[in-house]
Structure formats: C-alpha cells, structure tokens
Amino acid sequence: MARTGKVSTERLTMELSGKVAVVTGSSSGIGLELCILLCSKGAKVYGLSRRESSIGHAGFLWLKTDVTQPLDIDRSFDTIFSRHEHVDLLVNNAGFGVFGDVESIHPETRQRLIATNLTAPFLCTRKVVPGMKRQQSGTIVNISSIAGKRGFKGGSAYCASKFGVNGFSEALMEDLREFGIRVCSVNPGSTDTEFFDLAGIEPKKLMKTEELARFVLSLIELPDTMLPDQIQVRPL
Ligand SMILES: NC(=O)c1ccc[n+]([C@@H]2O[C@H](COP(=O)([O-])OP(=O)(O)OC[C@H]3O[C@@H](n4cnc5c(N)ncnc54)[C@H](OP(=O)(O)O)[C@@H]3O)[C@@H](O)[C@H]2O)c1
Structure with missing residues (x-):
C-alpha cells in the first residue's frame, strides 16, 4: 500500500506490559539482564535457575529449577500455570560450555x-x-550460539549441542508459524558473562551482556x- 504521508497510529512494537514471560538461566549473564529488561x-517474569536470581522487582519471581531435571521443570511450570492460563514468551537461555579435545571431555x-543446552529447551517448549x-500467539526465543553455525576447535560437545538447538528451533518455527507463534534462534558471539569462567577459554572480543540482552529484547x-x-x- 502506498504511503499517505499521514502519521501512522499503528503499533510498531509488541506490547510486553502484562505479558507472562519465562526465562531459563535467570541468575546471571544474558538471562539475568533480559529478566531485568x-x-x-x-x-x-518467571526466572528459572539453580542459584537465586536476585532481581528486586515486584513483577519477577524466581523458581528454583535445575533444567536437567524434568521433575524440576514440571514443578516450576505447575506453579506458573496455577497463576496464568498461558505463557506469552519463553526464552530458552540456560546453558554452559565445555571445550577441549574430545578425549578430555568426560561423557557425564x-x-x-546436552541435557542443559538441548533437552531442556525441548522440555520447556512442550510446556508452553x-x-x-x-x-494463536506467542514467542519462543532459543539462545543458541555462533558455535551452532560453525564448528570451533575444542567445541565437539558444545557445538553439537548448539547445532542441535538451531535444528530444533528451525523445525519448531515451521511447526508453529501457522499458529501465530514466533520461534526465533539467536546466535551470539562472545559475550562478557560468567560463561567463560566455566568454559576455560579466552575470547578476543566481547559484547556487553546488557547490550546483547537489549538486542534480544528488540527482536521480541x-x-x-x-x-x-x-x-x-x-x-x-
Ligand atoms: N557468553 C557467551 O559468549 C555466549 C555466546 C553464545 C551463546 N551463549 C549462550 O547464552 C546462554 C546464557 O549464557 P551466559 O553467557 O549468560 O552465561 P552465564 O552467565 O554463565 O549464565 C548461564 C545461566 O544458565 C543457567 N544454568 C546453567 N545450567 C543450568 C541448569 N542445570 N539449570 C538451570 N539453569 C542453568 C545458570 O544458572 P544457575 O547456575 O544458577 O543454574 C545461569 O543463569 C547460554 O545458553 C550460552 O550457551 C553465550
């Protein structure tokens, strides 16, 4: 349709006020910043993590959850659904990385x-x-990684989990699009979070956590x- 030159009154952003959001991995890094935003x-906002998410906001509730434990996920979503009929936004963010030669990565x-990065998004998605x-609406954001697009040295476990997240996300997008549900996979590069404390690798350049969270919010x-x-x- 041609532009008329009139000021549009059409809503240009999705209204988040009053919406029910669930963010996994809410105790630090990207998940914590996104909960605050x-x-x-x-x-x-409901934050799911093992450590307490300390956000002093009336709109936030932390639900202690180990996402590798299906019963923990059941319990947390039971609490959410005892308060709300549906969830509007799910951000599958909880995750961690291990890097090293394949023989040095313990099978456990x-x-x-895999349970944290790949299976938990499946289990949480089934709930919402x-x-x-x-x-006939909703948004699911999967925080994957650039490591879910290309293999990195030492990433035989982590890259496999994040390639899996992207495959899951792409198929889910095709499944849910016809229901008015948006599925989006975000593939960030290195971001300044606790991730690298555990991962044992040193990135050359980093994005700021808050800036990445703002980027994710802008997509939502x-x-x-x-x-x-x-x-x-x-x-x-
Ligand atoms: N930082 C980067 O450079 C980068 C780049 C690309 C993608 N990513 C992805 O971004 C996501 C967030 O990571 P981050 O960088 O923000 O790192 P982070 O600061 O270490 O945060 C990871 C979050 O995941 C949660 N988590 C881990 N295992 C969990 C479990 N079993 N149950 C529940 N929660 C669990 C942690 O909470 P608890 O420990 O309290 O449980 C924490 O809140 C991850 O999926 C990561 O793979 C990060």
Missing part, C-alpha cells in the same frame, strides 16, 4: 551439557506450546507480524 517493560559432562496454540518487541527466525550477532 522484561520487568522494566511491565512483563510478569557431555551428557549434562499448548497454551500458545490456544491463544518486533511487531507480531514479523518473524526473525534466526539471527547472528557478533562483537565488532
């Missing part, structure tokens, strides 16, 4: 990595999709007629 937008560590389908806030299905972002 979502609260500032008036969303009702690799199993925990029925309500989103009823509503796109009009709900737009589907940014997969996006990479790196430090300049």
Whole structure:
C-alpha cells in the first residue's frame, strides 16, 4: 500500500506490559539482564535457575529449577500455570560450555551439557506450546550460539549441542508459524558473562551482556507480524 504521508497510529512494537514471560538461566549473564529488561517493560517474569536470581522487582519471581531435571521443570511450570492460563514468551537461555579435545571431555559432562543446552529447551517448549496454540500467539526465543553455525576447535560437545538447538528451533518455527507463534534462534558471539569462567577459554572480543540482552529484547518487541527466525550477532 502506498504511503499517505499521514502519521501512522499503528503499533510498531509488541506490547510486553502484562505479558507472562519465562526465562531459563535467570541468575546471571544474558538471562539475568533480559529478566531485568522484561520487568522494566511491565512483563510478569518467571526466572528459572539453580542459584537465586536476585532481581528486586515486584513483577519477577524466581523458581528454583535445575533444567536437567524434568521433575524440576514440571514443578516450576505447575506453579506458573496455577497463576496464568498461558505463557506469552519463553526464552530458552540456560546453558554452559565445555571445550577441549574430545578425549578430555568426560561423557557425564557431555551428557549434562546436552541435557542443559538441548533437552531442556525441548522440555520447556512442550510446556508452553499448548497454551500458545490456544491463544494463536506467542514467542519462543532459543539462545543458541555462533558455535551452532560453525564448528570451533575444542567445541565437539558444545557445538553439537548448539547445532542441535538451531535444528530444533528451525523445525519448531515451521511447526508453529501457522499458529501465530514466533520461534526465533539467536546466535551470539562472545559475550562478557560468567560463561567463560566455566568454559576455560579466552575470547578476543566481547559484547556487553546488557547490550546483547537489549538486542534480544528488540527482536521480541518486533511487531507480531514479523518473524526473525534466526539471527547472528557478533562483537565488532
Ligand atoms: N557468553 C557467551 O559468549 C555466549 C555466546 C553464545 C551463546 N551463549 C549462550 O547464552 C546462554 C546464557 O549464557 P551466559 O553467557 O549468560 O552465561 P552465564 O552467565 O554463565 O549464565 C548461564 C545461566 O544458565 C543457567 N544454568 C546453567 N545450567 C543450568 C541448569 N542445570 N539449570 C538451570 N539453569 C542453568 C545458570 O544458572 P544457575 O547456575 O544458577 O543454574 C545461569 O543463569 C547460554 O545458553 C550460552 O550457551 C553465550
């Protein structure tokens, strides 16, 4: 349609005020910053992590959850659904990295990595999709990684988990698009969080955590007629 020159009154961003959001991995890094931003937008935010997420905001509730434990996930979503009929936004963010030669990565560590980075997004997504389908709306953001797009030296476990997240996300996007549900996979490069304390590698350049969280928020806030299905972002 041609532009008329009139000032448009159409909403250009998705309204987050009053929306119900669930963020996994809310105790530090990207997840913590995103919870703070979502609260500032008036969303009702539930943070799932093992350590307490200390956000002094009335709109935030921390639910102690180890996402490698399906019963923990069940319990947390039972609490959420005892308060709300559906979830509007799920951010599958909880994750960690281990790097090293394949023979140095213990099979149990690799199993925990897959459970956290890949299986937990599947389990959490299963919880929110029925309500989103009823509503014919919703947004699911999967925090993957550049390591989910290309293999890195030492990344035989981590890259496999994040390639898996991107495959999961792409297929889910195709499944849910017809229901008005947006699925978006964000592939960040190195970001200044506790991730590197555990991972044991030193990145050359880093994005600031808050800036990355703002970037994720800007995708979430796109009009709900737009589907940014997969996006990479790196430090300049
Ligand atoms: N930082 C980077 O450079 C970078 C780049 C690309 C992608 N990513 C991805 O971004 C996501 C967030 O990482 P981050 O950089 O913000 O690192 P971070 O500061 O270490 O945060 C990781 C979060 O995941 C949670 N988590 C880990 N294992 C968990 C479990 N079993 N159950 C529940 N929560 C768990 C942690 O909470 P608890 O320890 O309290 O449970 C923490 O809140 C991850 O998926 C990571 O792979 C990070």
